[in-house]
Amino acid sequence: MADLLLGQVLSFHSDPFHDGPTAAHHERHGAVLIDSGLITDTGPAETLRIKHPQARITDYGQSLISAGFIDAHVHYPQTAIIASWGKRLIDWLADYTFPEEMRFFDPAYATEIANRYMDLALAHGTTSMCSYATIHPTSVDAFFAAAQSRNLRAYCGKTCMDRNAPPALRDSPQSAYDDSKALLTKWHGQNRLSYVITPRFSPTSTPEQLAALGALWHEYPDCLMQTHLSEQTDEIAWVQDLFPQSRDYLDTYEAQGLLREGAVFGHAIHLRPRERDRLREAGASLVHCPTSNTFIGSGLFDMALAQTLRVGLATDTGGGSSFSMLRTMAAAYEVAQLRGQALHPAQLWWLATAGSARALHAEHEIGNIAKGMEADLTILDLASTPAIAQATRRATDIWQAIFPTIMLGDDRAIKAVWINGKPKREVVRFI
Numbered sequence: 001m002a003d004l005l006l007g008q009v010l011s012f013h014s015d016p017f018h019d020g021p022t023a024a025h026h027e028r029h030g031a032v033l034i035d036s037g038l039i040t041d042t043g044p045a046e047t048l049r050i051k052h053p054q055a056r057i058t059d060y061g062q063s064l065i066s067a068g069f070i071d072a073h074v075h076y077p078q079t080a081i082i083a084s085w086g087k088r089l090i091d092w093l094a095d096y097t098f099p100e101e102m103r104f105f106d107p108a109y110a111t112e113i114a115n116r117y118m119d120l121a122l123a124h125g126t127t128s129m130c131s132y133a134t135i136h137p138t139s140v141d142a143f144f145a146a147a148q149s150r151n152l153r154a155y156c157g158k159t160c161m162d163r164n165a166p167p168a169l170r171d172s173p174q175s176a177y178d179d180s181k182a183l184l185t186k187w188h189g190q191n192r193l194s195y196v197i198t199p200r201f202s203p204t205s206t207p208e209q210l211a212a213l214g215a216l217w218h219e220y221p222d223c224l225m226q227t228h229l230s231e232q233t234d235e236i237a238w239v240q241d242l243f244p245q246s247r248d249y250l251d252t253y254e255a256q257g258l259l260r261e262g263a264v265f266g267h268a269i270h271l272r273p274r275e276r277d278r279l280r281e282a283g284a285s286l287v288h289c290p291t292s293n294t295f296i297g298s299g300l301f302d303m304a305l306a307q308t309l310r311v312g313l314a315t316d317t318g319g320g321s322s323f324s325m326l327r328t329m330a331a332a333y334e335v336a337q338l339r340g341q342a343l344h345p346a347q348l349w350w351l352a353t354a355g356s357a358r359a360l361h362a363e364h365e366i367g368n369i370a371k372g373m374e375a376d377l378t379i380l381d382l383a384s385t386p387a388i389a390q391a392t393r394r395a396t397d398i399w400q401a402i403f404p405t406i407m408l409g410d411d412r413a414i415k416a417v418w419i420n421g422k423p424k425r426e427v428v429r430f431i
């Protein structure tokens with residue numbers, strides 16, 4: 001039986017970085033029809049009620065029906081070390097991240113954290129995510145099993161490292177290739193799951209390992225490839241020492257066949273002009289991780305890049321300091337303000353939904369409310385706390401009504417999520 005969801009409906013018919021706020025469409029008394037996992041109609045509530053009299057109605061009143069949030073760059077194995085104090089990137093990796101990632105040799109621990117991460121993500125209204133695992137193949141199995149049991153569209157890859165990491169976290173060019181290929185063959189295209197070829201970053205991969213993964217990507221061109229790029233200045237100096245022949249950081253990937261459409265680079269803050277040009281020419285995607293960039297002290301992403309590149313938004317859990325894409329939108333707003341750019345709420349919302357989908361080349365499946373899209377929806381209470389409620393009381397348009405939730409909202413704003421056309425009744429509350 002078809003489901004008809006009623007509420008305020010927010011969707012996009014184009015990119016607000018090109019067209020401004022008019023790229024968004026707001027239906028104050030709107031409806032979304034869902035059948036067999038897909039959105040089959042959307043429009044004014046009264047029209048859809050008449051057109052679809054048999055549909056089962058769920059009335060969300062004044063709440064906002066949006067495409068589910070898409071977190072385009074997370075490290076699910078870092079769930080338990082989120083909010084670790086006092087370090088910058090290289091020391092943070094050595095002191096917090098690598099010891100935690102070592103624990104994932106144990107499949108039971110990987111399964112526990114994968115499930116904990118998924119429950120937290122859903123509680124925050126995130127319905128799709130693109131994650132790094134650890135070097136252990138079972139950490140990828142744990143992630144995909146947890147996503148599959150919840151019917152999520154989800155992305156993940158084995159994080160490959162063959163140097164500058166503790167011995168227990170090192171693979172080799174050959175084993176990285178073999179393990180990645182076996183996991184890709186096992187999971188890619190199963191249900192709503194996609195394998196992502198994942199060298200961690202150039203400091204922890206030899207040129208031989210990057211080349212092996214470049215060769216694998218050449219064999220499986222429809223996969224995405226994700227890695228980190230130009231996050232901190234110390235990291236960039238380190239890359240220069242490790243790759244003296246390279247023109248710049250991006251060139252360490254480009255030289256090994258790891259730059260083209262489908263490449264998804266996290267952070268990309270301190271880019272040189274040549275890197276910007278090549279990223280644009282190649283059609284690569286960037287992922288902005290603003291809470292991470294302030295928390296680890298990395299720098300301020302240049303949102304002007306969204307004019308010409310696919311740019312998504314992400315928490316970067318656990319370098320990022322929140323599981324919430326609302327908090328992440330707020331941080332994106334603040335970071336842009338520090339660069340003299342005022343992002344419109346339509347642009348922030350787009351980044352967390354359609355923009356992230358586009359960065360992951362999934363814009364025809366997820367990230368928007370339109371006929372034929374997969375029915376992953378997040379329903380938000382726009383007055384979820386007293387502080388937000390009093391600020392929205394004076395709102396005269398949808399953006400004034402939404403912006404306090406962007407700036408002050410958290411998991412209490414998430415009223416419900418629908419995954420693949422089904423309500424997720426028990427969004428786990430961690431209280």
Ligand code: GUN
Nearest residue numbers: 075200201228292316319
């Ligand atoms: N660069 C390489 N690995 C990582 C990681 O795990 N988190 C962040 N923020 N940056 C990285």
Ligand code: ZN
Nearest residue numbers: 073075266316
């Ligand atoms: Zn990362």
